[in-house]
Amino acid sequence: MRLLVVNVNTTESMTQTIGARAAAAAATGTEIVPLTPAFGAESVEGNYESHLAAIAVMEAVRAYQGPYDAVIQAGYGEHGREGLQELLDVPVVDITEAAASTAQFLGRSYSVVTTLDRAVPLIEDRLALAGLAARCASVRASGLAVLDLERDPAAAVEAITEEAVRAVEQDRAEVVCLGCGGMSGLAERVVARTGVPVVDGVAAAVTVAESLVRLGLTTSKVRTYAPPRPKQFRSWPPPVAAAVTGAGTS
Amino acid sequence: MRLLVVNVNTTESMTQTIGARAAAAAATGTEIVPLTPAFGAESVEGNYESHLAAIAVMEAVRAYQGPYDAVIQAGYGEHGREGLQELLDVPVVDITEAAASTAQFLGRSYSVVTTLDRAVPLIEDRLALAGLAARCASVRASGLAVLDLERDPAAAVEAITEEAVRAVEQDRAEVVCLGCGGMSGLAERVVARTGVPVVDGVAAAVTVAESLVRLGLTTSKVRTYAPPRPKQFRSWPPPVAAAVTGAGTS
Amino acid sequence: MRLLVVNVNTTESMTQTIGARAAAAAATGTEIVPLTPAFGAESVEGNYESHLAAIAVMEAVRAYQGPYDAVIQAGYGEHGREGLQELLDVPVVDITEAAASTAQFLGRSYSVVTTLDRAVPLIEDRLALAGLAARCASVRASGLAVLDLERDPAAAVEAITEEAVRAVEQDRAEVVCLGCGGMSGLAERVVARTGVPVVDGVAAAVTVAESLVRLGLTTSKVRTYAPPRPKQFRSWPPPVAAAVTGAGTS
Amino acid sequence: MRLLVVNVNTTESMTQTIGARAAAAAATGTEIVPLTPAFGAESVEGNYESHLAAIAVMEAVRAYQGPYDAVIQAGYGEHGREGLQELLDVPVVDITEAAASTAQFLGRSYSVVTTLDRAVPLIEDRLALAGLAARCASVRASGLAVLDLERDPAAAVEAITEEAVRAVEQDRAEVVCLGCGGMSGLAERVVARTGVPVVDGVAAAVTVAESLVRLGLTTSKVRTYAPPRPKQFRSWPPPVAAAVTGAGTS
Amino acid sequence: MRLLVVNVNTTESMTQTIGARAAAAAATGTEIVPLTPAFGAESVEGNYESHLAAIAVMEAVRAYQGPYDAVIQAGYGEHGREGLQELLDVPVVDITEAAASTAQFLGRSYSVVTTLDRAVPLIEDRLALAGLAARCASVRASGLAVLDLERDPAAAVEAITEEAVRAVEQDRAEVVCLGCGGMSGLAERVVARTGVPVVDGVAAAVTVAESLVRLGLTTSKVRTYAPPRPKQFRSWPPPVAAAVTGAGTS
Amino acid sequence: MRLLVVNVNTTESMTQTIGARAAAAAATGTEIVPLTPAFGAESVEGNYESHLAAIAVMEAVRAYQGPYDAVIQAGYGEHGREGLQELLDVPVVDITEAAASTAQFLGRSYSVVTTLDRAVPLIEDRLALAGLAARCASVRASGLAVLDLERDPAAAVEAITEEAVRAVEQDRAEVVCLGCGGMSGLAERVVARTGVPVVDGVAAAVTVAESLVRLGLTTSKVRTYAPPRPKQFRSWPPPVAAAVTGAGTS
The missing domain is CATH 3.40.50.12500 (Rossmann fold)
Structure with missing residues (x-):
């Protein structure tokens, strides 16, 4: 099975560390795919950055090409897991x-x-x-x-x-x-x-995600995590060019 | 005093309705400034859209030119109030x-x-x-x-x-x-x-915001709502051009 | 609008202090009327005195001649707010x-x-x-x-x-x-x-009371705070003479 | 031992009923003394009347001449037990x-x-x-x-x-x-x-009171139920004449 | 009335101490019968020993010949009170x-x-x-x-x-x-x-048990504490010989 | 790895069903060993039977010869998991x-x-x-x-x-x-x-137990689940003969 492990900040080296920890905990046959958000803060240390990470993580998962069996949100105490559960049909596991x-x-x-x-x-x-x-x-x-x-x-x-x-x-x-x-x-x-x-948390999340996948269980869609209703979005998601070239700010 | 009343969706007509309700509840001398986010969903009905609204509201407030005394987040049950409190020195009031x-x-x-x-x-x-x-x-x-x-x-x-x-x-x-x-x-x-x-909720929030301003009270900055720490952000905020020209999606 | 601000003890100087704090917090056009109970303890520091204050405050409000828009019970942690809400049609705000x-x-x-x-x-x-x-x-x-x-x-x-x-x-x-x-x-x-x-607390209560009045909101009467049912009371309220001439005790 | 069982309303016939129930539950050697407050409502059905009953019960106990071993407040859901505990050295039991x-x-x-x-x-x-x-x-x-x-x-x-x-x-x-x-x-x-x-409730309270007395246990006086501090009271308690002759009101 | 007071460990001297404390708290006419379980630990200091005590206490009560009016489980924080309540028609009181x-x-x-x-x-x-x-x-x-x-x-x-x-x-x-x-x-x-x-706890439990008996109240049998359903048990209870001759282990 | 899956009642056919469910959920390389208690009720439907099951499960695990990596207590809502955690060094998982x-x-x-x-x-x-x-x-x-x-x-x-x-x-x-x-x-x-x-529950417990074992995590021994202290037990555990020959009762 393939698990996406998504960092909440934009620091690639932390993504690699998280990915390595996940891989060390994974069962034989589990492929770990670490992802870094295309935008957001270099480290997430508060509500503003965490809210931003919430959607950055969602966009990172949406941008991922290819199949996967579950997603791990690898930030401690961050917002956004509920939104991911709405967007996806596979299990979502928060490391906290x-x-x-x-x-x-x-x-x-x-x-x-x-x-x-x-x-x-x-x-x-x-x-x-x-x-x-x-x-x-x-x-x-x-x-x-x-x-x-x-x-x-x-x-x-x-x-x-x-x-x-x-x-x-x-x-x-x-x-x-x-x-x-x-x-x-x-x-x-x-x-x-x-x-x-x-x-x-990362190691624990890997085993939880593996277990859910093996048991054939995924997010309940009857109420809280039902897919978003069809509707118009304005100026979202941001065009790829913007995401790639936008200058950092402090 | 001037209160920013920020809609959580991108539907201008709802912003106007909210603004009118706020103005009806406001004291003499209170100016209501209704704002519409530059991006997001036409209506917010779930976690994904709410997480998106959280940052859209923050960006709408950051983009506002000119002084104001308090901000009202005019969405029922939405994410993001905590992030606004970090970013701002003035009181933030959620209508819920x-x-x-x-x-x-x-x-x-x-x-x-x-x-x-x-x-x-x-x-x-x-x-x-x-x-x-x-x-x-x-x-x-x-x-x-x-x-x-x-x-x-x-x-x-x-x-x-x-x-x-x-x-x-x-x-x-x-x-x-x-x-x-x-x-x-x-x-x-x-x-x-x-x-x-x-x-x-909108009327109640207007009186709460007015009261806090008149009492000279604003958000505590000692812990949860301390300002974000200085750091690098990648590709955020999105360039103005992207925000203005990005195509809607469903 | 006129707000009654009722002290819970019988010390007039404290009533004046409370009244001054309330007036300082009040909006233009709000009249603050400080009241002192006709009986009770010189300071309220416990359950017995607080229970006594509960009814003394109610009697003080009942004895007040003339209209008013809301009542503030100006004691910290005292009994009695619920009783006042039963007796009155206007909002009641406890400073705690x-x-x-x-x-x-x-x-x-x-x-x-x-x-x-x-x-x-x-x-x-x-x-x-x-x-x-x-x-x-x-x-x-x-x-x-x-x-x-x-x-x-x-x-x-x-x-x-x-x-x-x-x-x-x-x-x-x-x-x-x-x-x-x-x-x-x-x-x-x-x-x-x-x-x-x-x-x-006093300043906060003034703004809360003003807000409720301005929004046209008052105590719900459907259950907990419904008016007392018509019935006979024995020896209550105490005759005015008693209230005026009763000797203090320790 | 002697237990005071205090009705919360002024209806003597209810006091007698309560007293009879208490006596039926009492152990051999327990004397039940039913008391009726000197003032208050004929029945207690709400907060106002309950606050009034709180002090009426306290005054009824204070007015009682002679020794007793515990007090039972015989009203369901009424205010005042805490005040009695401050005033008395013997156990106080609320029937609720x-x-x-x-x-x-x-x-x-x-x-x-x-x-x-x-x-x-x-x-x-x-x-x-x-x-x-x-x-x-x-x-x-x-x-x-x-x-x-x-x-x-x-x-x-x-x-x-x-x-x-x-x-x-x-x-x-x-x-x-x-x-x-x-x-x-x-x-x-x-x-x-x-x-x-x-x-x-009345029967249960009698056995609880008897048990506390027999075990030699009474109210803790270290904090919440410490005796009232010495201080001046204005116009309280009401003169006996007032309590006796005051006319009922509706 | 007769109260069984059951120790949770197998140390007879502690049973005697508990029995003496119970007797000291008992009303005239209350007979205290102290019981020691036939098996279990010499002292109960943890979950394993407490689970064992739970059934040892039940067996001790079942083995008791003759009538009794209530049972006191005389261990602090131990398992088993619920099971006793299922087995018995008389009140069961835990000292904790x-x-x-x-x-x-x-x-x-x-x-x-x-x-x-x-x-x-x-x-x-x-x-x-x-x-x-x-x-x-x-x-x-x-x-x-x-x-x-x-x-x-x-x-x-x-x-x-x-x-x-x-x-x-x-x-x-x-x-x-x-x-x-x-x-x-x-x-x-x-x-x-x-x-x-x-x-x-022992003294308190004696007065509680006495009170319940005197009030004619006993365990509700409508749901949680209904008697066990008729069914086969394998190898339980242990034969008397085993209980008497089994060697202690550490 | 080897997981002991312990039924809480003495019905062998239910043990087999549970074992089959566990095996179906287990990862490749996980051996499931179903165990039936040597004593207790044919079905566990209440507190008395559950207390009995608690120690029967513990004895069944203690009687098992050979190594194992974790234990699953396969009863819904039963007592005893805490005792097992004291006795064992490997993880214990309750299916509830x-x-x-x-x-x-x-x-x-x-x-x-x-x-x-x-x-x-x-x-x-x-x-x-x-x-x-x-x-x-x-x-x-x-x-x-x-x-x-x-x-x-x-x-x-x-x-x-x-x-x-x-x-x-x-x-x-x-x-x-x-x-x-x-x-x-x-x-x-x-x-x-x-x-x-x-x-x-059984399937879920298998994956939880596997995860704990793979992560190298086991029960904390610092307080609640510390091993029982050394001490004398009277008549426990019951001799094998008694367990084998004891007659069933209803």
């Missing part, structure tokens, strides 16, 4: 939800540890809307931005590990979901320090 | 939330009555995230689409009124919020049939 | 609820900071019953009584400000509602120290 | 809460069946604040007023029984609490028709 | 639930303090399923095991008392339920240090 | 939870449809404790017992299908989980009548 859902099989409660404090509300909202908040002990942030991670990876790993320890000791989490991209050695460090299972 | 918040001062519980069944989950989610669900007795839909409204307005008014009656009698609503655009005579008909106060 | 409702438009969560610890449960109950608890991050108290405020205002301001800082930093509040009467400079100090919007 | 608490030992969920529809919100609020709502399947009303009960008792019993049947069959209640005063044969009829245990 | 239910009459919120940290989730689940979690401020553990209690009783009492103090000061509990067996002087010490009422 | 968790990826809400009405509370409790209740629209029962299914399979399929239709139309479920064993053609019939995805 896949991680939480997987964590719930491993312990009585779980925490999410992420980087920026401002991502916390987005993740909390995502979990609440998905019906996965009841066993969420906390969503914690290290306070570091993505760029900080690159400047001093060792310090970043340590800061996130510290929050994971607090989640286990203070919030009584029994599982930790990592809500931030693949810093090398992070999961191992958190396991070593906390002694609890650590769930990676 | 303004209607519910107003209704709570009038009765112990309220219902929302809208047109399409598929809008119900979006409205429910919006209310839940805004912390306004506890006193929501129900969100009900008449099952009619916007186009149905135009084809047989009298029947549409009757269908919605019937749902309002059910909300009051079966769900024990004490106030009704109308989650659909200005059909003439609708509110009067619902009041006459149910005997409960009927809240119009 | 108006503050919370306003705060929800400004940030993802809010905290209330008050003086006495024993007021916390009353405020929490009020918010829960009003359906405004979901986005309440905390209700915090400085531990100081009203009299302490008068003895050392600077220390009182500082103590309350400290709690506001804890609400923002520890409870993740993004807005602060001040649940205690007009200490000069308090709001400014809290804004300066926390950087979050600060909502004053 | 005693019935629900007892019901929870008998089945997985319970319903309350009462007379007037407008009592439903008061009962729901009382249960919510007491932390007893999670297993409440419904609060249902027959739509009959107290006076209807007297005019046609057989029809009233039948109407209430019908609601009890609906509670069991439609709401899946496994226990029924009767939220209305002693109609002869009502409990037997409901048991016969529904097959579920029927809890009488 | 009796303590919480009693505590709710005494203060606005309560905490449970127990010994082992791993008991916390079981107690929380028990309270949640019983509909008693809304006013539960916290479930806290001292971290000591039962054996620790015996090795250094004074230290154990002190450790538990410390947690009770934290419950009152940090979690705002107004009542404490002791979720651990009879250490001498524990309740007195907690009362002395915290100033809040302390509820013993 | 696996079905719900899978359903949440497919639609905004799901319903469970089962046979006996008395199973409804057990399933609701299981979902609540697992944190999977927020998106559960309803748990519905056809009112038929397992034996009814065998007597008239066509009628049974129709009765269950009718409830599924009600779940979709009245409760707004978008996915249906079948909480009852393999009636031939049931899933197909429900899909045909409702148009929504239908999730089989």
Whole structure:
């Protein structure tokens, strides 16, 4: 089977990292196709960028030529999964939800540890809307931005590990979901320090998507995720030329 | 003061209707500026179109030249208010939330009555995230689409009124919020049939926005709605030419 | 329009302070009429006194001669709003609820900071019953009584400000509602120290009441707030002479 | 031990009925002292009358001469229990809460069946604040007023029984609490028709009060129910003469 | 009346302690019959042992010869009460639930303090399923095991008392339920240090059971607790010989 | 990998059916080992039988010789999963939870449809404790017992299908989980009548267990599911002879 794994930001190197993680978790015979949106922010760290990513991800999937069996939205706490479910007939899996859902099989409660404090509300909202908040002990942030991670990876790993320890000791989490991209050695460090299972959202989403496909299950179309009704759209989608040549802005 | 009232779809006539309702509710000295997004769907009836509207509304506000004191997002149950709050320093008011918040001062519980069944989950989610669900007795839909409204307005008014009656009698609503655009005579008909106060979201949002401005209050910037961090965007916003000349699609 | 702003205790000087705050928030053309109950406690700091205030406020409104457009109950976390809604045809606004409702438009969560610890449960109950608890991050108290405020205002301001800082930093509040009467400079100090919007309940209630009146909306009478049924009352209301000459007790 | 059982309305015959029910449930050695408030409504059917009853009950207890071991507030869904707890050192038991608490030992969920529809919100609020709502399947009303009960008792019993049947069959209640005063044969009829245990609030409250007294437990005074702080009250309590001679009003 | 008080573990001395506590709380004329399960763990400290205790308690009750009026399951946070309710026609009272239910009459919120940290989730689940979690401020553990209690009783009492103090000061509990067996002087010490009422589950359960019996109320049989349907069981119950001679295992 | 799939009742033919369903869902290379408990009820339809099944399942797993990678508890709404998690180092998956968790990826809400009405509370409790209740629209029962299914399979399929239709139309479920064993053609019939995805718990559990094993994740041992502490057990487990020769009872 073929799974599209769509990054939410426009940074190709992150797409490659995500793709590699997905491939490592995939079963034999599963092909992972990583996609990068044609427009949007280089990193998604807030509501504006997340709303933009929502449609950028949808356009990236629509632009993909060729068949696929499921789509994974590979952003933590981002908007847009519902829209993808309307557009597509195949299963759509959000990594935030896949991680939480997987964590719930491993312990009585779980925490999410992420980087920026401002991502916390987005993740909390995502979990609440998905019906996965009841066993969420906390969503914690290290306070570091993505760029900080690159400047001093060792310090970043340590800061996130510290929050994971607090989640286990203070919030009584029994599982930790990592809500931030693949810093090398992070999961191992958190396991070593906390002694609890650590769930990676991309890997979890791959197994969820594979399972849905194998069981022959896909999105219910009776109400919330029914296909969009036929209608006129003005100036959308943007012409390919615009998408390709538009200048970046800050 | 000047309030931007932004329609979520691209239908100019609906923008005018919304603008007129807003102006009717505005205090002396309040200027209402209705805006129509430059791209998006002719009507917003689902998640995909709503996600698209989210950024279209943001771009419409960004494109507006000149000062303003607050922004009203005039779509029922739509995405995007959080992103606008990040981008702007002035208050942002969503009509779904303004209607519910107003209704709570009038009765112990309220219902929302809208047109399409598929809008119900979006409205429910919006209310839940805004912390306004506890006193929501129900969100009900008449099952009619916007186009149905135009084809047989009298029947549409009757269908919605019937749902309002059910909300009051079966769900024990004490106030009704109308989650659909200005059909003439609708509110009067619902009041006459149910005997409960009927809240119009646009009118409510105008008074909320005016109040916030007069009290000198605006969006908290300490966490969730902090301004976007400086960063590179690829191919966004779309060039003006694309926005102006892009062909509609169905 | 004319708004009755009813103090919950019998201290005239507090009525005047409340009236002045209300007048400062009122729109041009709004007349503020401050009222003091004819009986009850000099300050309301607990359930017994609050239950007493509930009916004292109702009697004060009933005793008022002349027309009015809405009533504001100006006590934080007090009983009685529901009874007033039964008795009156005009809108009734509680300042606890108006503050919370306003705060929800400004940030993802809010905290209330008050003086006495024993007021916390009353405020929490009020918010829960009003359906405004979901986005309440905390209700915090400085531990100081009203009299302490008068003895050392600077220390009182500082103590309350400290709690506001804890609400923002520890409870993740993004807005602060001040649940205690007009200490000069308090709001400014809290804004300066926390950087979050600060909502004053009396000012918020004035704008809510004005909005309801302008929109032509008033309390739903179909169930919870239907007028009292005709019936005999024994020894109530107390004769005017008693109310005027009754001796204070401790 | 001696238990004060305080009616919430001023109708002596109802006080006697309540007293008889309490005495029937009391253990050997328990003395039941029924009390009628000196002022208030002849029946309590709404918030205004309930707020008034709250203080009337408190004054009735304060006026009682002689020792007692606990107090039962014998009104369904009424305000005021919290105030009594502040004033007294002995346990205070509300019949609404005693019935629900007892019901929870008998089945997985319970319903309350009462007379007037407008009592439903008061009962729901009382249960919510007491932390007893999670297993409440419904609060249902027959739509009959107290006076209807007297005019046609057989029809009233039948109407209430019908609601009890609906509670069991439609709401899946496994226990029924009767939220209305002693109609002869009502409990037997409901048991016969529904097959579920029927809890009488007054009887339940007597056993709860006796248990608390025997276990040597009384109200916690550390925070919410601490005694009122010393302070001045204006014109309260009303002079005895006023309470005795005040004319009834409608 | 006769109450069976069933220990959940196989340690006879604990059965005797529990029986003594029950007898001390019982009314004149109530006979307490303490029972020890014929199989199971010497102490119950986790889910496996608790599931085992669930059926051991049921078998102990089934093996009891002679009449009885109610059954008390005397384990804190254990499984099995629902099964007993199916098997029996008389009331069944769990001490965890009796303590919480009693505590709710005494203060606005309560905490449970127990010994082992791993008991916390079981107690929380028990309270949640019983509909008693809304006013539960916290479930806290001292971290000591039962054996620790015996090795250094004074230290154990002190450790538990410390947690009770934290419950009152940090979690705002107004009542404490002791979720651990009879250490001498524990309740007195907690009362002395915290100033809040302390509820013993066994004593509370005795008064609840007595009350239900006296009111003529027993378990609803319409749905959840209907008797087991007639059917074949394989190899159960275990033959008496096996129960008597089976060797202990670790 | 090898998965133990443990039936909760003692009927071998049902074990075989469950095993076949599991095998059909398993990936290439996954070996399914169906197990039948050595004691317990021929069908599990209530709390008593479910408590008994809890330990029978644990003993069946303990008695299994040879390695395995995960365990599936194949009973809908049964007790015991937590105990298994304590005893084992490999993942444990309950089919009730696996079905719900899978359903949440497919639609905004799901319903469970089962046979006996008395199973409804057990399933609701299981979902609540697992944190999977927020998106559960309803748990519905056809009112038929397992034996009814065998007597008239066509009628049974129709009765269950009718409830599924009600779940979709009245409760707004978008996915249906079948909480009852393999009636031939049931899933197909429900899909045909409702148009929504239908999730089989056994199949879902197989894919969840495979995913956990492949991701190298297993039960957190830091608190709730820590191994039982070393201690003496009396008369447990029952001697093999007793398990083999014990006579059935009704």
